[in-house]
Amino acid sequence: MTKDQKQYRIEFMPANKAGHFSEGITVRDAALELGIIIESDCAGIGSCTKCKVEIKEGANSPTRIEEQLLNSRELTKGVRLACQSSVTMDSLCLIRSNPIADGEKIMTDGLQAQVSLNPDIQKIMLQVAPAKLGEKYFDFEKIVEALKHLGYEIAGYNFQTLKDIPVALRRENYCVTAVIDQERLLAVEPGDTTQILFGVVIDIGTTTVAAKLVNVATGDVVAVNSAANPQAAHGADVVSRLHYIIQHPGGLKRLNSLIIKLINGLIINLADEVGIETSEIYKIVLAGNTVMQHIALNIDPRHLAQKPYTATFQGPARVDAKSLGISINSSGVAYAIPNLACFVGGDITSVLTILDLDKQRHYQLAIDMGTNGEIVLGSRDRLLCCSSPAGPAWEGACITWGMRATYGAIERVEIKNGEVSFRTIGGEPPVGICGSGLIDIVCGFLRAGGIDKSGRILNLAQLTNEYKNGLGDLIIDKVKEGNKLRITGIGGESESAITVSQNDIREIQLAKAAIAAGVKLLLEELEISPDEISSVYLAGAFGNHILAKDVLELGLIPQIAPEKIKFIGNAALSGAEAILKSREARIRAEQISQKIEHMEMADHPRFQDYFVDEMHFSTNDGK
């Protein structure tokens, strides 16, 4: 700030936070400095309109971009884009209900792995013989020897442990508990604390972050929590985050701080919920796509942004949690599940750990439908993986009324005889539409004839008589509101009604085409037909209630028998839980990461052609 730069007060409601900022700072950056995250799917370049706020007092003239993207009614009301509008006077800013700031429920359930409790992280009680005069006695070596006697080899230790040992040994009359993880002595605690051992698993999604607290002594999940990834303020997908890092000095540090702060917040909430100290948590297992893993470990991922798309590490990475700034026990360890390829990350490795695709005689397909779609197809003979830039549509980003699968999200929509019925998560009043609701809407309108196979919203004149009566209301609404489908019965006045626009449908088409084209290329590479796939596993935090017939009608996967499709929820989080609880699962994850083959889609000669082909929807007869 220069000496003459003016300062203005800006107050944000309903967050009830205020601060003084230099003239010219954008409303979005001012909010961020106060810890308020405004959704910003386009990372602030001014194209998504997700950062709309209402400036009640002190609104300045709209910029050219705001004039283009906001209608006159909004502009008159003081609606502005937080990324474009800058502070030039004292202001009062109203932020629309924002699931990033509000408490939310993100899907944390998933297919559960059947693993026996045999964790790498362990506590072993030792009763060590006290020192005797004249004996050659070293505290540390005595402990290592006692562990060896019980069958535990120690190949390394934390330096702090060495300092703590003398006091720990003598406090409880030479009874101590050793904490070890993969042959490393992490800590020595006085007395018998073997029943107090916790671990945390985190699925770091591009859009959402989910966490579980596990009592490692019993294997029970004792608390679950989740939140939106605050990095979303700097772009909705991994490519925007990479560009943010490349274009902004300190960008990596900023994104890293955001995720570490969030992880620490989740850990504190989990610990508070069950009344434990965070120091009782000794291990954290991280599952995330390759970019998210790099950022969480504060490792520069910028070379992933351009050819030949090089990641810095595959992993697994096993580091002191303290060095990452993660607030568990100061001797605790963080384990990042190995990535498979440049954009195929530890999250899908985690999914594969509990699916056993690599052990099956028949071909199986697994898709993690995150913002970055990750696809694996194969059998015990050969496993192939690829990533596909699906974008964040499944998680509600870049969709006019899109939102994550959280309270108030429309997750189920049925269109029958011109009547629209819907259900929201938690039975709350509707505030937006999550991935499963969007799929329902698109499929419902496809079936009813409101959208054609190319994804075009039809005019009333183009509808067949069969549909004209039933869809009358919807189509009339469409005519009134321009090229949009209004979901009748949702919202109130036309201006606040929840709608699906032509652009929203295009976003869904882009997301589904990316996945479908990836699957097609993997099938070709393995020289198999869709009929030869015995099971399709769909993982993702996009909602709970997608129907197999909708997935087929959308054309997301090739036409196969619906009963072969299994929805496995947030399986990345379940896989991470298995890896925390079982050494065998951890070893399997590491083995899978070594034997899987990667196919690069970005430069594949047929990817673009297939992508364009797959933009079309299938019909319900599968054509």
Ligand code: FES
């Ligand atoms: S228009 Fe502001 S973040 Fe996209």
